[in-house]
Amino acid sequence: MSYFDAASAAPLHPVARQALTASLDEGWADPARLYREGRRARLLLDAAREAAAEAVGCRPDELVFTPSGTRAVHSGIAGALAGRRRAGHHLIVSAVEHSSVLHAAEAHHAGGGAVTEVAVDRTGAVSPSAYAEALRPDTALACLQSANHEVGTVQPVAEVAEACRAAGVPLLVDAAQSLGWGPVEGDWSLLAASAHKWGGPSGAGLLVVRKGVRFAPQGPRDERESGRAAGFENLPAIVAAAASLRAVRAEAAQESVRLRELTERIRARVPRLVPDVEVVGDPRRRLPGIVTFSCLYVDGETLLHELDRTGFSVSSGSSCTSSTLTPSHVLRAMGVLSEGNIRVSLPPGTREEDVERFLAVLPEVVAGVREKLGAPVPVREVVTRERDEALVVDALGRRCPIPVIELAKVIEDVPVGGTVRVLADDEAARLDIPAWCEMRGQEYVGEEPADRGSVYVVRRTG
């Protein structure tokens, strides 16, 4: 079994396991109590806070532990917005933030606040100037991830922080994907992270609020964690989180080089091994362990299942999954292909031979899925000629990746300069047909409304 989904949850680092089990005996009591079990718990909590603060690069009294990264993000955004209520109600986020940030932005919007989503380029990166332009006199807070969780692209946090600082607006950084690799650079104001992303335990996140940042915790008051994280402290998880952060940092320099070489291998070889693949994300400014690619004419869920059967656990931002019909918001914002999407995120310690085995298995798996999907589809039946001899592919009711498969099948019938019209009602087509055109050097003319679904017009250019 090769687990290649560290960006969802990393397996527990041995140091985390050791710290957690050790503190089950020492750290169960209430650290607010005066007796010896309480004082011992308090010492553990204080030491964990100091270690975590050192790794983050902040003062211990700026850092609180939360029950998860999601809670850190929710509390951080709500508290910073409330603290800056007098400045205004405008919130800036990037279009490729983690869902916890986007859901907090949604809640802010539902409560009457204004939200600007800053677009990203085709690599998934924001531009500092786009953030600078989004800043308004009533901007209360800006949020930006340190690196993207689906494609690994590293964001220009320091530059965006500088633009925010110049406007007097605090920047909250979601550092969930990068904190294990190193501190977040730049003059940010708030930071959120999640221990189980760096090999720490579940049940622990952290929220940093720099001194001087206006912050008004929301929800019922609670005396624990400076009033910023209600509820009894999960001390064993906190101790394990701090200890493992220190441990992964000690290994980061060496391990990042190793993983970067392994993901580079995947980036370079997958397009050679598998036809019709698009590798996405920034090839240079990226996290060491993440590589993401999309395979044309493949259903992401089937691909996941087949890879699981051959012993690989990966995730997919593909629209073709059982849980959702909406394509990954990250891939959509990047404007890249989402069908047959695979994210490989290698945990530290991943062995070279497992990556090689993945590269050996992948071509067959993709070919198998393509064969299964391609075979039963009749071609001529769905094609009719009308409206100035333009080809029409009727893919209504057909789910991703069938519309794109049908398009690919008929393009050879279109004379160079002629158009084909794909009628489809699967949301994924809106993203995947333009992405297919870009990959194939065909011209995407545009989308037209239809009685049911939409018509996607493609011109054959070669």
Next chain:
Amino acid sequence: MSYFDAASAAPLHPVARQALTASLDEGWADPARLYREGRRARLLLDAAREAAAEAVGCRPDELVFTPSGTRAVHSGIAGALAGRRRAGHHLIVSAVEHSSVLHAAEAHHAGGGAVTEVAVDRTGAVSPSAYAEALRPDTALACLQSANHEVGTVQPVAEVAEACRAAGVPLLVDAAQSLGWGPVEGDWSLLAASAHKWGGPSGAGLLVVRKGVRFAPQGPRDERESGRAAGFENLPAIVAAAASLRAVRAEAAQESVRLRELTERIRARVPRLVPDVEVVGDPRRRLPGIVTFSCLYVDGETLLHELDRTGFSVSSGSSCTSSTLTPSHVLRAMGVLSEGNIRVSLPPGTREEDVERFLAVLPEVVAGVREKLGAPVPVREVVTRERDEALVVDALGRRCPIPVIELAKVIEDVPVGGTVRVLADDEAARLDIPAWCEMRGQEYVGEEPADRGSVYVVRRTG
């Protein structure tokens, strides 16, 4: 060392420890993922939910796991209030709820909602009729603990639930202190609890919302735990919580008899061993492991320290602690003495000899603290005669328990039928002087405003 503060946090049950460490290996992956590590995590989560639901007496799909009991209470109250917005904005709580409930009520009040606090009797119990009277047409929710965390008094939940049900109002039960002992009886609508109170790990609480109860989760949306508990599931803690709940329940019948006998021993013998003690809480309708008493003329914090030195970890709802100058809201609501307050809460497995040793040590410890506090206080200096020969004790600037000590010292100088006036500015005096009068059979006449602090008037009746 004897740890007698299980009501704050119980030491980890061996079954919890075992389940937690076992699921560190099996339960770190994301249960929402489709690959085998994810499916395994999902199986563990589902099994834990079924086990917990069985112990609670609800359907598995009515129960979600939260990061703590406090979060369960906060989410439960906010969600139930929002779900019943159309009914109105009135919330009922008892005056002796856990601070998490009272703080949620405060937040509701601050947001424009109405809150009724139902009073308790001298044992700490509410009356079902008082709840019935508090119900209004615009009541959205009522909250009641299953048993009190400071004095152990069991509340008439089933009767209150019946009154609420008749009025069409959901009742939320905070079962934190009792769930380990057995299911909560009656037709309640919502229930919250905390694993570390029954010997489970920290980092896990549970929230039950009965089918048919209107519930609108608040805060940013999140797909996990039916949208009722945001953030990555803390699976090892959840598995350990469910396993240990089952384990403590299996031992509950036997252990409750044993602990009840031990606390009965403390209830009966402390007043005989230590002069000027009031044992508080209901002597019969009470939790097996909790016994609380208050010692006149003693500072609670010093008492805690001295007991800690002799090897006993207990807590205190006394006003005389470093962290707060406000007396315990529970003791205040009951109208009982708060000074020198000690709560003994025995964890399952407490040995008889440790309780005996506590009873052997306590009289000396209390006597020692009293001697220390009593000795340096000059009596005659602070007493003057004025205003119709009434004695005046000037205790301005003197902290609890000094005002009561001074009162006790001069009462012998007051002729029967005469009064003594105590001038004090320590908030604790407001509670403790009437409580002292009740204990000593003297008449508490009332309180009068003064330039600084208040005057408490006491008439000698015997």
